[in-house]
Amino acid sequence: MSVSRAAGRIGDPAARILIVDDEPHVCEIMSRWLDGEGYNCHTANSAEEAWGVIKRNDLALVILDIAMPGQSGIDLLAMVKAEAPEMAVIMVTAMDDRETAIRALELGAYGYVIKPFGRNEVIINVVNALERRRLMLESKGYERRLEEKVREQTQDIRRSREEIALRLMAAQEYRHDETGAHVRRMGLYAEVVGRVLGHPQEYTDILRLAAPMHDVGKIGIPDSVLMKPGKLTAEEFETMKTHTSIGARILGPTTIPLLNVARDIALCHHERWDGLGYPRGLSGEDIPEPARIVAPLDVYDALVHDRVYRPAVPEQEALDVLRRGCGTHLDPAVLEALLAALTELRAIRGRVKEKAHFRARRDA
Numbered sequence: 001m002s003v004s005r006a007a008g009r010i011g012d013p014a015a016r017i018l019i020v021d022d023e024p025h026v027c028e029i030m031s032r033w034l035d036g037e038g039y040n041c042h043t044a045n046s047a048e049e050a051w052g053v054i055k056r057n058d059l060a061l062v063i064l065d066i067a068m069p070g071q072s073g074i075d076l077l078a079m080v081k082a083e084a085p086e087m088a089v090i091m092v093t094a095m096d097d098r099e100t101a102i103r104a105l106e107l108g109a110y111g112y113v114i115k116p117f118g119r120n121e122v123i124i125n126v127v128n129a130l131e132r133r134r135l136m137l138e139s140k141g142y143e144r145r146l147e148e149k150v151r152e153q154t155q156d157i158r159r160s161r162e163e164i165a166l167r168l169m170a171a172q173e174y175r176h177d178e179t180g181a182h183v184r185r186m187g188l189y190a191e192v193v194g195r196v197l198g199h200p201q202e203y204t205d206i207l208r209l210a211a212p213m214h215d216v217g218k219i220g221i222p223d224s225v226l227m228k229p230g231k232l233t234a235e236e237f238e239t240m241k242t243h244t245s246i247g248a249r250i251l252g253p254t255t256i257p258l259l260n261v262a263r264d265i266a267l268c269h270h271e272r273w274d275g276l277g278y279p280r281g282l283s284g285e286d287i288p289e290p291a292r293i294v295a296p297l298d299v300y301d302a303l304v305h306d307r308v309y310r311p312a313v314p315e316q317e318a319l320d321v322l323r324r325g326c327g328t329h330l331d332p333a334v335l336e337a338l339l340a341a342l343t344e345l346r347a348i349r350g351r352v353k354e355k356a357h358f359r360a361r362r363d364a
Ligand SMILES: [Fe+2]
Pocket: 182, 214, 215, 298, 363
């Protein structure tokens, strides 16, 4: 019985094997033994010739003589491991060259046989190397499938997050007539400004989804106030201000980062850098940064678009308003980022336009 059959045919019996030795009779004899076991053998008499065969064929294993004129087997081993790390390599070495053989193992060879070798020794090494390669490929495949699964689940989570955000946006559009275009632009602006401020994409994605929810609390404001066409009385304005804390109650607290950021924005987007805002009178960096990002964007977008009670103002005028608010109403660093991002903000305005019949009533 053949050795590999005795070994239960482990390894791949149809595997392609390349035998590299500068002595043609060594190639011949090994090839005969391995062909006899059902393997598919190629031979080469130099490292250069072997490299050509390796590049042209899908090989499972290379049996590589270490001492060859020209490029050595060790050189070729390094090239194989760099270009085709999944290829198994067995080194063939002379009796007095164990040190080189050990170096070969360190470089990634699966085993070595010492000249003069016997048939069984070669075949057992081949079977072992192919089996080790099979297990390595199997475990790599398992890792790949696992990574794929994690990737899919991450995408699912991202999709469901976006879905939640879109549903909440739909709810607020339904209730208070804030334009859908405004809230969408707010998300896109916040994403850009977050990026200019140096935040990673994972975070700017959250800003894009959270910023549109800044006024979600208007759901809880009575129609008589929210829809009032004229100026609000002091009392009505106090009621209007509660859209911040109502929004915060709708959105959290929670352990979901997106909703936490959305909650910070809803609660704090009317706070002012100088502490004169509402609802809590926070100042400076005590105001969560996402809310500091949304505040000037909300003013900018409201000013450059028509409202029922006033027409749009030219962008320069809107920017003057923002600059006047720098350090009092607005965070100077955020304002600087907004000004640096103006070209992109304009492009977003060009892409996401109001529908003529759909106008925001209140900017509070
Ligand atoms: Fe707004």
